[in-house]
Amino acid sequence: ELELKKKKEEEGVIIDAIKQRNINIERKKGGELSLADLEPCHPAALHKPVHLDSQSGELVFPVLFLYPEFVETDFIEEFRETETLAAHIEVMFGEGCERPPWDQEARYTPASICVYLETADQKLAQIPQDTTLLSALQTPGFQLKTGTPNFLVFVKDSKSHANFLQRHNV
Numbered sequence: 325e326l327e328l329k330k331k332k333e334e335e336g337v338i339i340d341a342i343k344q345r346n347i348n349i350e351r352k353k354g355g356e357l358s359l360a361d362l363e364p365c366h367p368a369a370l371h372k373p374v375h376l377d378s379q380s381g382e383l384v385f386p387v388l389f390l391y392p393e394f395v396e397t398d399f400i401e402e403f404r405e406t407e408t409l410a411a412h413i414e415v416m417f418g419e420g421c422e423r424p425p426w427d428q429e430a431r432y433t434p435a436s437i438c439v440y441l442e443t444a445d446q447k448l449a450q451i452p453q454d455t456t457l458l459s460a461l462q463t464p465g466f467q468l469k470t471g472t473p474n475f476l477v478f479v480k481d482s483k484s485h486a487n488f489l490q491r492h493n494v
Contacts (some may be wrong), residue, residue: 332494335359338376341383345405350444350469362471364380372401374471382406382480385457388474389416394426405458409439409475413453431479440476440484441466457492 332470339357342349348387352361362374364386372386376446389412415421417432424432429493443465443480460475461468478485 338362338374338383341376341381342374345458345462347369347458348444348467349471350467357476360466364472365470366399366472376451377404380404383458386472387412387457388472389477390474391426391432391477393478393482394487396424396426396445398424403457403473405461406456408454408456409451409460410434413439429484432477436479438478438480440478441473442476443467446492448476448489 329345336357338359342357342362349357349361359373361416363414364373366388374383374385376382377384383405384402385405387400389398391398397414403412413434415435416424417427417434421432434453437453439451439453441451441460441463443449443463444467445465447465449463449466451463455482457473460466476488478488
């Protein structure tokens with residue numbers, strides 16, 4: 325019973341942190357926001373749901389970077405709300421990094437990449453790389469689904485990028 329009470333308290337602290345930061349969350353059942361609304365549906369994220377760092381008090385999210393051109397995904401287990409997209413992009417695509425097998429032409433580089441979030445009404449919001457995760461999650465019209473932000477990543481002005489923008493009437 326004590327353990328259940330502690331778990332409920334922790335859940336309340338996370339929910340309060342999300343509300344204080346004005347992050348819009350899609351409700352699964354309507355009503356009050358609960359951790360069930362933040363339950364990841366990506367298999368890799370199931371054991372790493374959104375949580376608070378006990379030292380810093382920062383929200384930490386599982387995050388997906390999606391590469392529609394190659395139908396590939398990168399899963400970031402722990403992306404802190406204060407970290408920028410650029411910090412993670414640099415680790416994945418910066419100079420001297422091992423290229424992913426699907427990018428042997430090395431087209432995906434920090435300078436060539438553009439990043440988007442899809443809003444609740446299916447529109448695209450371009451997110452500058454120097455944006456923190458928290459700022460991205462506060463993008464007007466964005467609604468977080470299943471507790472896992474999905475960023476769409478393209479090479480600027482590539483054919484795939486142009487086709488994607490055209491399909492979304494941008």
